[in-house]
Amino acid sequence: MKKLYIFGALACLFTACKPSVNITVPPTAGDADFRSYLAIGNSLTAGYADNSLYVTGQLNSYPERLFEQFALIADRGAQGNFYQPLLHGDMGYPSARKELAMTYGCNGDTSLSPIDLSYFSADAQDAARYVSPGPNGQINNIAVPGIRIADYSFVSYGAVNPYAARFYNAPSTGTPQNELEYRVSNLHPTFFTMWLGANDVLGYATAGGQGDGSGNALPPIPNFYNRNDITPTPVFDTNYGRAVATAISTGAKGALINIPDITKIPFFTTIPANGLVLTRQSQADSLTAFYSNTLKYVFTLGANYFIVRDNLGNLRQAVPGELILLTTPKDSLTCAGWGSYKAIPQQYVLTTEEIQNIKNATTRFNEKIAGYAFRNNLALVDMYSYMSTIESGIVYNGVKYNSQYVTGGAFSLDGVHLNPRGYAIIANKIIETINAKYHSTIPPVNVNKYRGILFPGDF
Amino acid sequence: MKKHLLAASMVLASFSSIGAGYQLNLQGIRQLAMGGTGTAMPWDASTIFYNPGGLSRLKGIQVYGSILGIMPSTAYGNYYLGSTRSEKQTFTPFNIYVGGPVREGSRVGLGLGIYTPFGSGLKWDDNWIGKYIVQSIELKSFFFQPTISYRFSNFLSGGLGLIYATGTFDFKQALPVQNSYEEAGTLTLHGNANGVGFNAGLQMKFSERFQVGLTYRSQVTMNIGGGSANFNVPSSLRSSFPNTRFETFLPLPQVASIGFAIKPLNNERLTLQLDLNYTGWNSYDSLRINFAEHTTSLQDNHAPRHYRNTLTTRLGANYKISKIVSVMAGGAYDPTPVVNGYVSPDLPDADHIVITMGAAVKPIKRFTILAACEFVTTPKRNTTYDFAGFGGTFWTQAITPGIGIYYNF
Known part of the structure; x- marks a missing residue:
C-alpha cells in the first residue's frame, strides 16, 4: 500500500507542475497589404x-x-x-x-x-x-x-x-x-x-x-x-x-x-502661469508696493500669476489658462526677477x-x-x-x-x-x-x- | 519650481500566497488526504485546527508533527507579450500539535497548536513582463493556538482556541526609473507581521456512524508596522525615493464551516466526510501601503481588491484496510475570491480543483505515520488587472506531498 502511494506521488511529481500557457493569435493583414x-x-x-x-x-x-x-x-x-x-x-x-x-x-x-x-x-x-x-x-x-x-x-x-x-x-x-x-x-x-x-x-x-x-x-x-x-x-x-x-x-x-x-504637451504645461511662489509675506508686500502706482495688483503669500508682457507689449499679470514655455530661462525666473519685477518676455508666453x-x-x-x-x-x-x-x-x-x-x-x-x-x-x-x-x-x-x-x- | 523634477509613478502590488486566497488547509495530513475535510470528527491532535471541539474527545494526550512541501508553478501567457512560468520554489510549512484530555476519562482537553496556515509565495523572472507590478513575493506565518475543549456529553463537545499569529513579508518589484544603462530601479519591502484571533468549534456525535461539526475561525488581521522600504534608484533620484518605513495590513478572513462524517458500511471501515467552508473574503477590499516619508514622487499606494466571499466544498474518504493500514482519498472545489479585473500577478488566483490521497500506517502501538499528496490545478484563466493595465492568461498547478507522525501517551 505504501509503495502504491509513493508511486502515485512520484507520478504526480513528474507529470504535474509544468503548466504552460501559449496563447497565439496569428497576425493577419486583413484587407490591407503591408509588404511595402x-x-x-x-x-x-x-x-x-x-x-x-x-x-x-x-x-x-x-x-x-x-x-x-x-x-x-x-x-x-x-x-x-x-x-x-x-x-x-x-x-x-x-x-x-x-x-x-x-x-x-x-x-x-x-x-x-x-x-x-x-x-x-x-x-x-x-x-x-x-x-x-x-x-x-x-x-x-x-x-x-x-x-x-x-x-x-x-x-x-x-x-x-x-x-x-x-x-x-x-x-x-x-x-x-x-x-x-x-x-x-x-x-x-x-x-x-x-x-x-x-x-x-x-x-x-x-x-x-x-x-x-x-x-x-x-x-x-x-x-x-x-x-x-x-x-x-x-x-x-x-x-x-x-x-x-x-x-x-x-x-x-x-x-x-x-x-x-x-x-497639452509638457513644453507648454510644465511651468504654471501661477508659478510665482512667494514664501514670505515681505516678498508679497514688496511686489505689491512695486506695482502700486502702475498695475495695482495685490500679491499674496503662495502662488501668484506671473507678470508677463502680452503681444501688444503691455505689462500685465497672466490669467488662468495662459501658458509659459518650457524654454523660459529658469535662472531668469529664479534670480533675475522675471515674472515678478520684470515681465516674462512675450515670446515665452502664450496668451x-x-x-x-x-x-x-x-x-x-x-x-x-x-x-x-x-x-x-x-x-x-x-x-x-x-x-x-x-x-x-x-x-x-x-x-x-x-x-x-x-x-x-x-x-x-x-x-x-x-x-x-x-x-x-x-x-x-x-x-x-x-x-x-x-x-x-x-x-x-x-x-x-x-x-x-x-x-x-x-x- | 520643484527642487527635483523627477521621478516616477508606480503601481504597488498586493501580497498573498498560492491557494485560493490564503486558505491552504494543509494543517493535518490525514485531513489533507481526505480533500481537506475534518470538521465533523477528531482524527488526531490536528483537530486543534480543524475543530477545537474535538480535542476533549481524543483518547489521551497526543504529540503530532508534520511537514509538507508545496511546489507551486504558475504559467502566464499573452498573445503578444509571450509566455513565461514562475520560478521553481518549494515551501515547507509544518504543523505541531500537543494535546488531549488532561487525564484519562477527563471531560477537559487542553492543547497547543503551532501551524502555518499560509506560507507561500511567487517568484517571477526579474525581467518578466509584469516586473513593474511584482518580481517576487513571499509571506511566511506561524499561528500559535492554545486551546481548551470541553466534552459536555458523549453527544456534544466544544472548544475554543486563541490565536496569536506572527510572520514575515517580503516583496520586490521593478521601478520605472532607469539609469544610463537602461536598468530599472527596484523597490524591496520587508516587514514583520502579527495579529490575533480565535478558533471555536462544536462537535455532535449523533451515533458512532454519524457525526456533525461546526467551526468558526475569526478574521486575523495581520498588521505590518515599521517594515523597511528600500529603493534602489539612480543616485540623482535618491532624494525623491528615500529609503523609509512602511505600514500595511492584510486581513486573513473569517471562515465558518460545517462538516459531516458518515460510516456507511456495517463494519465501519469506511468513513465519508463532507465539509463546507464559507470564507469572508470581502473584508479584503483594498491594499494600502503607507510610507513614513513622502515626496512628490513617493506617495502612499492604494490598490483595490474587492474580493468576494466564497463557498468551498470538500469531500473525503478514509478506508481502514486493517488495524495497521488505512488509505484516504478526496477532492475539493475551492472557488476564487478574486473577481475579473482585479487579478494581480502577485496572486493570479482562479478556481481551484483539488485532488488528494494518502495513507496512514500504525506499525507499533501508539505510533502512527501519515503521508499525503495534494494536487491542485486551476482552469486557464484569461483575465486582467485593470489597476495596473495588465492582462493575460494564467494557469496554476501545485503539488504538495506531506508526511506526519503522532504518538499517543
Whole structure:
C-alpha cells in the first residue's frame, strides 16, 4: 500500500507542475497589404527626441515599431528591411541632444535638469549625405524634422532644412512634394502612414505666438510661409490633398494621423502661469508696493500669476489658462526677477488669444485631414483625442504614463517629442486604428521593453 | 519650481500566497488526504485546527508533527507579450500539535497548536513582463493556538482556541526609473507581521456512524508596522525615493464551516466526510501601503481588491484496510475570491480543483505515520488587472506531498 502511494506521488511529481500557457493569435493583414511600407511625416515620424535627431532615436521611431509588427504577418506582411536615413551616432544632429544632469542653479540649489549633452562634439559623419544600402536606394521613412504642409510646395527645400538635404533625391531643386513622388515611384508602397501638419501650428506656438496668428498671413517669399506663424488653411488643404493623392497613387492603403492638441504637451504645461511662489509675506508686500502706482495688483503669500508682457507689449499679470514655455530661462525666473519685477518676455508666453488661434487652426486642419481620410477610405488615427487620454494618464503593465514633463515617462527631454516608450505607445494607438479599419490583427508592441527617461547616477 | 523634477509613478502590488486566497488547509495530513475535510470528527491532535471541539474527545494526550512541501508553478501567457512560468520554489510549512484530555476519562482537553496556515509565495523572472507590478513575493506565518475543549456529553463537545499569529513579508518589484544603462530601479519591502484571533468549534456525535461539526475561525488581521522600504534608484533620484518605513495590513478572513462524517458500511471501515467552508473574503477590499516619508514622487499606494466571499466544498474518504493500514482519498472545489479585473500577478488566483490521497500506517502501538499528496490545478484563466493595465492568461498547478507522525501517551 505504501509503495502504491509513493508511486502515485512520484507520478504526480513528474507529470504535474509544468503548466504552460501559449496563447497565439496569428497576425493577419486583413484587407490591407503591408509588404511595402512608407512613412511620411515630420520630426515625430523621424524619431526626433531630446531636442535633436540621433541614431538611437531614429531606431526607436514609431515607423520602426510599426514595421517590426507588420513583419510578423505571414501573408502580405512587411518584407525586407526598413530603411531610414540613419545618422552615424548619438551626439545629436546638427546640435547636441539633451540629457539629464545635476546642475547648480543661480540660487545655489542643485537640481536635476536637462542640459545639452556634456560631451557633445559634432560628428562629421552625421553631416554626410545618406545613401541607402537598400535595393534601388530605397528609403522607407522620409520624415523630415521641422517640415510643414506649407513647405510641401517650396522649391529647393533642402537648402533650408539640413535634414532634407541629407537624403532628398533632389535637395536643391525639388519640393518635398517632388521628393514624395520620387519615393512613391521608387518604393511602390502598398501601405503608408502620414503624420503631417503639427508644425503648421507648432512653430507659431513655440515662438510664443509671435506671428500674425489669424492663418491668413501672406508668405514673405513665394511659397515660403513664416515659420513662426500659422499656415493658411487653403495652402494646407491644397498641399495636404496633393500629398495624399501621391501616397495612394500606387493603390496603397494607409493611415492619416491628425494633429495632436499641442497645448497639452509638457513644453507648454510644465511651468504654471501661477508659478510665482512667494514664501514670505515681505516678498508679497514688496511686489505689491512695486506695482502700486502702475498695475495695482495685490500679491499674496503662495502662488501668484506671473507678470508677463502680452503681444501688444503691455505689462500685465497672466490669467488662468495662459501658458509659459518650457524654454523660459529658469535662472531668469529664479534670480533675475522675471515674472515678478520684470515681465516674462512675450515670446515665452502664450496668451488666451494666442491659445485660441492655435486651437482654431488645429481644428481647421484636423477637419481637412478627416475629410481626406474619409474621401479616400483611409484609416484616421485621432491623435488629437488620444493626447487627452495620455494627459490624464494610462497604465501599461504596471507603469503609469502621462504627459508630465520627465515624470510622465512618455515625453523626451524637449517636452515636445516622445521618448522610445512614448513612440511605442503611439505605435500601439496607430496599430489599434489600423486593425479596426482594415480588419487586420497586428499585435501591439511591448511598450515597457524600450527605454524611458534615463537618470544619471549609479544605483 | 520643484527642487527635483523627477521621478516616477508606480503601481504597488498586493501580497498573498498560492491557494485560493490564503486558505491552504494543509494543517493535518490525514485531513489533507481526505480533500481537506475534518470538521465533523477528531482524527488526531490536528483537530486543534480543524475543530477545537474535538480535542476533549481524543483518547489521551497526543504529540503530532508534520511537514509538507508545496511546489507551486504558475504559467502566464499573452498573445503578444509571450509566455513565461514562475520560478521553481518549494515551501515547507509544518504543523505541531500537543494535546488531549488532561487525564484519562477527563471531560477537559487542553492543547497547543503551532501551524502555518499560509506560507507561500511567487517568484517571477526579474525581467518578466509584469516586473513593474511584482518580481517576487513571499509571506511566511506561524499561528500559535492554545486551546481548551470541553466534552459536555458523549453527544456534544466544544472548544475554543486563541490565536496569536506572527510572520514575515517580503516583496520586490521593478521601478520605472532607469539609469544610463537602461536598468530599472527596484523597490524591496520587508516587514514583520502579527495579529490575533480565535478558533471555536462544536462537535455532535449523533451515533458512532454519524457525526456533525461546526467551526468558526475569526478574521486575523495581520498588521505590518515599521517594515523597511528600500529603493534602489539612480543616485540623482535618491532624494525623491528615500529609503523609509512602511505600514500595511492584510486581513486573513473569517471562515465558518460545517462538516459531516458518515460510516456507511456495517463494519465501519469506511468513513465519508463532507465539509463546507464559507470564507469572508470581502473584508479584503483594498491594499494600502503607507510610507513614513513622502515626496512628490513617493506617495502612499492604494490598490483595490474587492474580493468576494466564497463557498468551498470538500469531500473525503478514509478506508481502514486493517488495524495497521488505512488509505484516504478526496477532492475539493475551492472557488476564487478574486473577481475579473482585479487579478494581480502577485496572486493570479482562479478556481481551484483539488485532488488528494494518502495513507496512514500504525506499525507499533501508539505510533502512527501519515503521508499525503495534494494536487491542485486551476482552469486557464484569461483575465486582467485593470489597476495596473495588465492582462493575460494564467494557469496554476501545485503539488504538495506531506508526511506526519503522532504518538499517543
